[in-house]
Amino acid sequence: MPFAELGDVQLHYQLDGTADGPPLVFANSLGTDLHVWDQVVERLPKELRIVRYDLRGHGGTPATPAPYAMGTLVRDAERLLDQLQVKGCIFVGLSIGGMIAQGLAIKRLDLMRGLVLSNTAAKIGTAASWQKRIEAIKRDGIEAVADNIMERWFAPAFRKSPELSHWRDHLLQQSVEGYIGCCAAIAGTDFYTPTSGLRLPTLGIAGSDDGATPADLVRETVDLIPGSKFELIRRAGHIPCVEQPEAFADRLITFLREQGHI
Structure with a gap:
């Protein structure tokens, strides 16, 4: 397992594909790790240089004391790409x-040539709602919110499948310190104004059954960037790369081809 030494943290990452291929970078969601992309990566062209990493306090990346600032998480990604000498990537978050x-696009546009914004927004929730979650987890652990998170993450059909228990267990395996640290980073972030200043090819992806970042919220953010595209994946919730990996990969590959990246 390779690690990037970034000063106060060792960032766990994984490389797939071709060493000198066009770079494609993936950043995972709260409560998951780089394996959330497994079923998408296996469907992608082998010519790509694929970089995946675990957020601070997630997967193989150790937690540092919470709370975290979004600037810290952005800096982690920036330093990793600088260490790996990645330029002109498509960044999938x-x-x-x-x-x-x-x-990262706002800070270091030189590192990327395109964005894929999946099930995300310029601002997610409120500071009060995130603080309530932080307090519940500090008191009773991630287990206290796990069932609610599964409802927000996955569409009804998926929640009836055996796979649900795997992702619930996966959530519970994450560091409490890392989880609440990242909650704090989300709580303090509002990118509406800076994101509206971005000018680069952007694809937005949303799930029709997403209870965490509804499709309209994702579209609202993507529409801030002129010329962006928006795709809705049916029968998917907050983690379409797990629920509908083939549909996700198809949309990603189409975008990469449109940008001349493959």
Whole structure:
């Protein structure tokens, strides 16, 4: 398992595809890790240089003391790409990963040539709602909110499948410190004004049954960027790369081809 030494944290990452191929970078959502992309990555052209990493306090990346600022999470991504000498990537961000994608584009447009904003927004929820979740987790652990999160993450049909228990267990395996640290980062983020200043090819992806970032919210954010495209994936919730990986990969591949990235 490779790690990038970023000063105060060792960022766990994974490389797939071709070492000198056009770069494609993935950032995961709150409560998951880089394996959330497994079924999408296996469907992508082998010519790509694929970089996946675990957010601070998620998966193989250790937690640092909470709370985190969004600027810290953006800096983690920036330093990783600089270390790996990644330039001109398409950056795919899911939920909080999509907020990191926006922040990185605002700060270091030289690193990317396109954005894929999946199930995310310029602002997600309210500071009060996130603080309520943080307090519940501090008191009773992630288990206290797990069932509610599963309802917000997945469409009804998926919640009846055996796979649900895997992703619930996956959520419970995440560091409490890392989870509440990232909650705090989301709570303090409002990218509406800076994102409206972005000028780069952008694809927005939403799930028809997303209870965390509804399709209209995703569209509202994507529409801030002139020339952007929006795609709705039916029968998918907040994690369409898990529920509908083939549909997600198809839309991503089409976007990569439109940009001449493959």
